[in-house]
Amino acid sequence: MTESSALHAGLHVALPELARTFRDPWWIIGSAAMALTGVPDIAPQDIDVLCSRxxxxxxxxxxxxxxxxxxxxxxxxRFRSTFARFTHLSMPLEVMGDLEVMTAEGWRPLQVLDDTIVGFDAHAVRVPTFAEQQRIFTLFGRPKDLAKAARIAAFLEGLHVA
Structure with missing residues (x-):
């Protein structure tokens, strides 16, 4: 199973449960958000869900x-949250409730400041906009996150050139 098909199969099972269980706003973030918003050649290893505690x-x-x-x-x-990893899906799902990131200024709550809706299997999935994904990856600050922020910038540049 490819990462793309594993992501889609995982979301197909997870989204109805998330819709039934969650009461507060939530978002798919990370590589899965990049894939859902059309950034090519992204291979998510898990589905990251940001939500309330x-x-x-x-x-x-x-x-x-x-x-x-x-x-x-x-x-x-570097991170703290009400965290759990679930492995019964075709791709692991990690839930992060009230995620905080350690920065030079101390612990900082992660908030999605701007989002967009992606349709998937008749579900409306909230994901950060491209600019917001870049901001979040930069805030995370790890080399792999900075590379993802740069990947989004290159993708957007390619859209403007085409």
Whole structure:
């Protein structure tokens, strides 16, 4: 199964459950958001979901049998949230409730300041706009995130040239 088909199959199963479980605004972020918004040749390894702490806890309760309790995110000290990783889908889903990022100024809550809606399987999926994805990746500051921000910039530049 390719990353693209795994992402689509994972979202096909996850989105109805997220729609039933979540009560607050939430977004798909990271590489999955890049793929959903049309950035080519992106190979997401997981589906990152940013939501409220309460919604993260609700999803954990609903999907507890599928939680990978041993998993710890890379660079765990840089991020904190109500976190869970679920592995029963074709692609792992990571939920981050009230995600905060350690910056030079201290802990900073991650907020999506501008989003867009992507239609998927009759679901309206909120994802950050391209500019917002770039801002988030830059805030994360890891080399892989900065490379993703640059990838979005190159993609947008290509759209303006074409």
């Amino acid at each position: 309460e919604d993260a806890l609700r999803l954990q309760a609903a999907w507890m049998p599928h939680a990978d309790l041993a998993y710890r995110p890379q660079d765990e000290a």
